């Protein structure tokens with residue numbers, strides 16, 4: 001492993017999870033009410049992938065991290081104010097909708113093209129990272145499609161651990177049913193790794209990293225290609241928030257013993 | 270024509286999620302009048318075909334080559350793509366298991382198909398197949414169709430009743446698959462916690478959620494992490510419950526705070542965790558914030574124990590909120606369950 005990896009992380013923005021979402025429909029398909037105004041965050045699982053990528057790049061000299069984001073340019077710029085302070089990366093921006101209702105087939109086509117156009121991309125060193133599913137479309141489809149388009153045969157989903165050996169081969173742990181892990185080995189790049197949480201905490205903001213990243217971020221945003229992504233072959237019949245509000249019965253000032261009895265009865269019912 | 274695409278487990282049996290998908294396919298075939306075929310990948314696929322021979326399929330196609338004995342993207346995707354192409358199906362229904370989540374969207378791409386995942390309903394409406402799935406992590410439910418075939422739909426587990434009928438003879442046909450010569454990826458094994466340390470139990474009736482409150486300072490000004498651990502583990506054993514957690518309680522470990530080490534990211538429920546299906550859920554010392562509660566979408570009966578009468582659970586997110594000290598309540602609960 002003399003030259004290090006080129007780690008390309010696919011990740012974009014999603015509405016801040018604390019925001020209330022309300023679907024609206026338009027001739028172009030469904031969207032969110034006040035979508036352009038909603039504060040956004042970096043898609044959480046993609047964020048875990050980004051932190052893992054940066055950590056790996058730090059350990060393996062010669063490695064470099066790219067963050068490839070498809071989203072509305074103005075919102076990407078806002079997002080970068082925080083994300084760019086976390087870890088070093090080079091941004092590759094594509095200007096288009098980040099809606100959860102766009103079709104993964106189209107998004108994958110655009111992202112694969114953007115990755116393919118990265119100057120000096122060497123597929124034999126490529127690790128394609130991203131979240132195992134987004135907090136918007138939540139499908140877990142896009143990375144596999146990008147991998148297929150880039151001809152990558154080795155793919156992993158819901159990854160929590162990647163351990164790279166000196167010769168560039170690696171061991172991967174993927175989440176499977178029942179709280180278990182599937183462990184696999186791979187002889188080396190290229191590979192696709194769709195991350196679950198991984199094991200790293202969110203890095204604290206580092207203004208120095210921010211300044212360094214921002215030098216590349218502004219030009220990347222400026223030259224961001226416009227990409228037409230929409231609902232593709234999907235025809236939506238309805239999008240709705242089913243009423244789920246419950247009439248909560250609040251039990252107060254009641255001895256623990258009585259509460260426990262009620263809970264036990266309920267469990268046994 | 271509908272293909273129900275399945276895989277076997279290590280022992281050659283079909284997972285429950287596969288049997289549920291068979292039920293979904295049977296009912297869709299009935300509604301549309303379409304022909305039904307079955308495709309099975311993995312160890313003893315022919316035996317698994319026999320086990321569901323009564324499902325009404327006109328053909329059973331299998332791939333049971335040694336290459337697919339264990340899950341791996343390259344070989345599973347090749348096998349699945351071959352079955353999709355060989356079958357000539359317009360609609361493919363497959364279970365959303367981890368094995369298929371790893372490879373089917375890619376396989377669909379190879380077979381010229383388009384894939385949707387996490388489907389919670391599929392039926393015929395006005396001559397079209399209409400599916401439902403959640404967007405924005407269980408927050409918005411979308412009904413849609415795809416004007417493209419083949420269309421592969423991966424069905425979430427827990428939605429349909431598993432198919433069950435006496436086994437027979439399916440006379441399965443083994444499909445030819447080009448696997449390529451060398452495989453870079455090798456399956457090395459499954460890592461599972463020891464049986465008594467296994468806290469995630471998808472088939473349990475009850476989900477027990479532990480929140481960060483268990484590790485916070487209590488009314489005496491002290492933390493009681495050890496006591497919290499034994500109360501929680503004691504309860505899990507007695508109630509045979511599955512353990513879920515909030516994000517905060519797992520994050521404490523990577524942040525190096527005193528924590529409950531048997532709780533890991535795998536337990537986390539919510540926006541960046543799981544969305545388990547259990548009949549009942551009991552939340553303790555967890556505030557019930559929206560990013561957590563979206564993971565409760567498929568928990569029908571919900572109760573919570575929290576000191577704060579204004580916590581999230583009080584805002585219509587639980588059926589009952591007990592405003593009480595979870596340490597006191599759970600120690601009584603354990604006593605009663607033990608008695």
Ligand SMILES: Cc1cc2nc3c(=O)[nH]c(=O)nc-3n(C[C@H](O)[C@H](O)[C@H](O)COP(=O)(O)OP(=O)(O)OC[C@H]3O[C@@H](n4cnc5c(N)ncnc54)[C@H](O)[C@@H]3O)c2cc1C
Nearest residue numbers: 480481482515516517539540541542554555556561576595
């Ligand atoms: C992008 C993003 C993604 C997120 N994803 C998730 C996710 O997937 N899952 C998730 O859970 N969260 C998620 N969160 C975090 C979420 O917003 C909350 O911060 C988190 O759920 C809070 O955890 P908690 O309720 O355990 O802790 P706290 O908010 O600290 O609440 C502790 C609770 O314990 C109670 N308590 C303390 N002592 C006792 C006692 N003795 N008896 C009874 N009650 C007691 C307190 O009253 C309090 O309500 C996410 C946040 C973001 C920004």
